[in-house]
Amino acid sequence: MVEEQKAETPEPVLNVVSTSPHAHSGASVQRIMLDVVIALMPALAAAVWFFGWDALRLTLSCVIACVAIEALCRKAMGRDLGIGDLSAVVTGILLAFNLPPALPTWMAVVGCVFAVAIAKQLFGGIGYNPFNPALIGRVALLISFPVAMTKWSEWTIPSPIGIDALSTATPLGLAKTNVMSAGTLPYHFDGGTMLQLLMGDQNGCIGEVSALALFIGGAYMLWRKVISWHTPGCYLGTVAAFSCILWIVNPEKNLPPHFHLLAGGLMLGAIFMATDMVTSPVTRKGMMVFGVGCGVLTMVIRRWGGYPEGVSFAILLMNSITPLINRATAPRVFGHQRKNKEKAS
Amino acid sequence: MILYTTLAIGGIGLICGSALALAARFLAVHEDPRVEELTAILPGVNCGGCGYAGCGDYAKAVVLDGIEITLCAPGGAETLANMAAFMGVEAESGEKQVAIVLCGGDSDQAPRQFQYNGVADCTAAHAVGGGDKKCRYGCLGYSSCARACPVGAIEITEKNLAVVHPELCISCGKCVRTCPRHLIKMVPESRHAHVMCSSKDKGPIVKKACKVGCIGCRICTKQVEDDAITMDGFLAIVNYDKPIESATVAPKCPGKCIVDTDPPPAPVEEEKVEAEV
Amino acid sequence: MKREPAKFKVNGGIHPAYNKQLTAEKAIIEMPVPSLLRVSMLQHLGAPAKVEVAKGDTVSRGQLIGEHGGFISVRVHAPTSGTVKAIAEAPTATGGSAIAVDIEPDGEDRWVEDITPHPDWESLEGKKLISLVSDAGIAGMGGAGFPTHVKLSPPPGKVIDTLIINGAECEPYLTADHRLMVERAEDIWNGIRIIRKILGCATVRVAIEDNKPDAIAAMEAVMAEDTGDSAVVILKTEYPQGAEKQQIFAALGKEVPSGGLPMDVGALVENVGTTLAIFEAVVKGLPLTERVTTVTGFPVKAPGNILARLGTSYADLLAFCEGLQGKAAKVVSGGPMMGFAQHSLDATTTKTTSGLLFLRPDQVRTFSSMPCISCGRCVQACPMYLMPAELSQMIEAEDIEAAEELNVLDCIECGCCAFECPAHRPLVQHMKQAKAGIMAKRREEKAKQKS
CATH class of the missing domain: 1.20.58 (Methane Monooxygenase Hydroxylase; Chain G, domain 1)
Structure with a gap:
């Protein structure tokens, strides 16, 4: 009887044998990167709204350049092309978002070379780069072409005497120069200014201006579980707390916390750069340490540093100690005592 | 300005230099000079075949702990003689031993029974479903031995079979210990007749699993004298301490698993070996 | 109320697609004895059993065919009556190989004569009960197959005060233990009482995940009469809460030290299938010759919980479940998370075969050695x-x-x-x-x- 039934049923194709587990969550690197790209779309829309053609030009050229450079590098090293994981696309968009709108295309491409060829592929490609490639690209450009990298467009700023003025500096840059020269802040803040900053009607890199759009992207990534709240939460919280203290101590010279949160590259950095998986800690505790560290460094640079903005440097500095944070925050293994207790007993 | 700079840098150099000189003078670790000299006599490939961490470690063990001097296989007769002269002892050297993978079942001869998906390592593959090769004794070809070899003497052929290049082999024996299926043996370099099969299965099972397996027919044992080939169950084993005419035995094997490696296979180009490793 | 929620939760863990609906409602059905049984001598953890029969011997069901091969070893009994056809090395489902006895059934399925039931087990001593368990050849039926009689004899000085019965069955797809609890709760409870008597421990906790409300209700009902400290612990469904250390933590809040055993925190975990086998061995005097295996997966035509004799080949099991509809790309002995992939259906069931799972080609994801992106x-x-x-x-x-x-x-x-x-x-x-x-x-x- 058994024999007959065998003949009727199709022969099972037992061709794949592996170790357990034989089930998978379905997550993939490609899907994670795609989610990041989707999360960046609102910010791209805001960039195009405020900066027009320049935003599109920079984003497209950076994406194309990054993917091409990645493919070239992989080919030169005799490896798989590896562009299917979309990580080069993410790097391209993020780098573009960190550039001022008027930057020439060729300079952006130079940034892409730094980001992909030097910061990523020289270290072995995805997974092996110690520093965020897009930030390396931005910082390399900032140091190589300081003038072009700080050439902003014009925006309308509220003035304390009631006459609006045009400025060609970023809000943070303006604040810094004014505090340095005149010893006071250049403007006062009301709800309208805050709304302006939140929506993105300000000067800055193309992707960092609209806190709202970045926030929407962050919420999407949280929902998709691409990121957890730990890094951005601790980063933003630290900046808020730090600036709050400074503001209470001396409101004449220090910007209020809501301005610090909404201006500059903080939102972009906290939501998209500090959460880069490869270069940030793997443990929850580590992510919190990382976020707090980024927050403190950002505020120190903004308040006392030579640059008006410190997000890029803060994240890169914290990237460098990520392995140490991982080691220090390794969870206590189940069934083991904490190290110091072991020693005590 | 230039003067100050020069003076400052020169001063720093001077201070550091003297500090180093003082450290070398007072903090030096005194080592038995014989250890260093014996290390120089050893071949210096640091293969670890002797069971010590490297040539220096072995030299130290010989000089300080009186370990025997015959453990260095890569050095061969010459090194042994030099070591014996240096240590003032006598030692006899045997013939150079080389590793050989006793399996001839490449992908043309021995089929795989399933698609293995996992780490490309023989030990790991062997543990999953007993290995993907139909023959449960044959070479899996996931290059564990090639990775273990300190000198790149093992090539994984395009047909997924590990092959030792005897002219490159330094007889350290690392591959022998690495192979999870125990297919690699150390044999005298001058021997050219080998049973290229390690399957202890019965003939019919071997035939299903491989075209060049030993089917246990015993024909070869009758071709040689003095038990130079004996049977271990259903597998013919060459006794390497007894002579065989390789040219006469090999053609007689119906399973085509006794091969004559004289002349040895052409040496591979350097690049190819590196690519495989 | 004889139930309490789990007070503790292990961090970590996952929520895979359980797919238990395929067989959760299917009552256990007994499979007729197939045309050949290949009984492995290594159905447990430890030394393989020593073959006690020779080729050509006639054996009866329950007759000893494999004797303890060491201290950590388990006896093997003939699963039916018939003739020993061959004794040879055969591949096991776990990828190794072991000596197996091929038995051709004679169709009579007659039991050996010297079976002594002990309905009066309550008057027996603990040592006698352990020897009954040892004689019946019981190994942990949850998956690892550790010899049960060894587990039940803690070394002197170790006190076991809490018995945990593992009914979590956290592996996706599998429902064998679930069905046993629903259908044979009374017998399992008696098995629990036997273990309680052997260990002399007062506290009993039956750990069940909250995705099996019918099993929780069934176990609670049979435990209602008990005057001792016993309760059903309802665990939040999460893999791997059926793992020993995780389960002890979830039920008792105690962490088994690294490299230690549950008895280091005064606990002992037994699977429900093992508990039932202990009941059968002691009260009915029957050695372990069969077990429930969940044959499941989307490609299987009639998935179910099958009570099959030990030594039934996977091909026969599949045929009994009416074979496949469509293609299967992977066959797993056990559950999808910790089971062993098979390259043929030649392997046979053992005391630890909790499931036989077939996966469609689109359910099979291959491993690759892509670099880690440190997502955490x-x-x-x-x-x-x-x-x-x-x-x-x-x-x-x-x-x-x-x-x-x-x-x-x-x-x-x-x-x-x-x-x-x-x-x-x-x-x-x-x-x-x-x-x-x-x-x-x-x-x-x-x-x-x-x-």
Whole structure:
């Protein structure tokens, strides 16, 4: 009887044998990167709204350049092309978002070379780069072409005497120069200014201006579980707390916390750069340490540093100690005592 | 300005230099000079075949702990003689031993029974479903031995079979210990007749699993004298301490698993070996 | 009320697609004896049993055919009456091989004569009860197959005060234990009482995940009369809460120390199937000759919970479930998280075969050695709080010592890390590799010390 039934049923194709587990969550690197790209779309829309053609030009050229450079590098090293994981696309968009709108295309491409060829592929490609490639690209450009990298467009700023003025500096840059020269802040803040900053009607890199759009992207990534709240939460919280203290101590010279949160590259950095998986800690505790560290460094640079903005440097500095944070925050293994207790007993 | 700079840098150099000189003078670790000299006599490939961490470690063990001097296989007769002269002892050297993978079942001869998906390592593959090769004794070809070899003497052929290049082999024996299926043996370099099969299965099972397996027919044992080939169950084993005419035995094997490696296979180009490793 | 919610929760863990609906409602059905039974001598953890019969012998069901092959070993009995056709080495479902006895059934299925039931077991001593368990050849039926009589005899000085009955069945797809609890709750409860008597422990906790309300109700009903300290602990459904250490933590809040045994925290965990086997062995006097196996998966035409004789081939089991509809790309002995992939249906059931799972081609995801992107998902999923990503990179670099330093030996191979890994890295295989490497090194060192 058994024999007959065998003949009727199709022969099972037992061709794949592996170790357990034989089930998978379905997550993939490609899907994670795609989610990041989707999360960046609102910010791209805001960039195009405020900066027009320049935003599109920079984003497209950076994406194309990054993917091409990645493919070239992989080919030169005799490896798989590896562009299917979309990580080069993410790097391209993020780098573009960190550039001022008027930057020439060729300079952006130079940034892409730094980001992909030097910061990523020289270290072995995805997974092996110690520093965020897009930030390396931005910082390399900032140091190589300081003038072009700080050439902003014009925006309308509220003035304390009631006459609006045009400025060609970023809000943070303006604040810094004014505090340095005149010893006071250049403007006062009301709800309208805050709304302006939140929506993105300000000067800055193309992707960092609209806190709202970045926030929407962050919420999407949280929902998709691409990121957890730990890094951005601790980063933003630290900046808020730090600036709050400074503001209470001396409101004449220090910007209020809501301005610090909404201006500059903080939102972009906290939501998209500090959460880069490869270069940030793997443990929850580590992510919190990382976020707090980024927050403190950002505020120190903004308040006392030579640059008006410190997000890029803060994240890169914290990237460098990520392995140490991982080691220090390794969870206590189940069934083991904490190290110091072991020693005590 | 230039003067100050020069003076400052020169001063720093001077201070550091003297500090180093003082450290070398007072903090030096005194080592038995014989250890260093014996290390120089050893071949210096640091293969670890002797069971010590490297040539220096072995030299130290010989000089300080009186370990025997015959453990260095890569050095061969010459090194042994030099070591014996240096240590003032006598030692006899045997013939150079080389590793050989006793399996001839490449992908043309021995089929795989399933698609293995996992780490490309023989030990790991062997543990999953007993290995993907139909023959449960044959070479899996996931290059564990090639990775273990300190000198790149093992090539994984395009047909997924590990092959030792005897002219490159330094007889350290690392591959022998690495192979999870125990297919690699150390044999005298001058021997050219080998049973290229390690399957202890019965003939019919071997035939299903491989075209060049030993089917246990015993024909070869009758071709040689003095038990130079004996049977271990259903597998013919060459006794390497007894002579065989390789040219006469090999053609007689119906399973085509006794091969004559004289002349040895052409040496591979350097690049190819590196690519495989 | 004889139920309490679990007070503790292990961090980590995952929520895979359980797919238990395929067989959860299907009553256990007994499969007729197939045309050949291949009974392995290694159905448990430890030394294989020694064959006690010869080719050509006639055997009866329940007759001893394999005697203890060492201290940690389990007896094997003939699953039906018939003739011994062959005694030869055969591949096991776990990828190894062991001596197996081929029995051709004679169709009579007659039991051996010297069966002595003990309905009066309550008057027996603990030692006598353990010897009955040992004689019946019972091994842990949850999956590991540790000899039950050894587990029930703790070394002097160790006190076991809490018995946990593992009814979590956290592996996706499997429903064998679930059905046993629903259908044979009374007998399981009597089995529990026997173990309680053997250990002399007062507290009994039956741990069941909250996705099996009918099993919870059934067990609670039979325990209602008990005057002692017993209760059903309702665990929140999460893999791997059926793992011994995790279950003890969830039920009692106690952490078994690394490298230790449950008895180090005064607990003992028995699977429900094992408990039932103990009942059968003591009260009815029957040795272990059959077990319930869940034959399941979307390609199976009539999936179900099958009571089959030990030694039934997987091909016969599948045929009894009316074969396949469509293609199956992977066959797993056990559950999808910790089961063993098969390359043929030649292997036969053992005391630990909890399931036979067939997966469609689209359900099979292959591992690749893509680089780790440090997303940390494995770290969050690991129920042992290890850092699988870091470990696997060390092992890939063949730095086993570093992995040992980071406690790779604590890995329970549950597969949560590999389940979550977006880079599809073969993390469990890396861990297995390192563990095997470390154990081999330790054996070598021991041998060196001896010589």
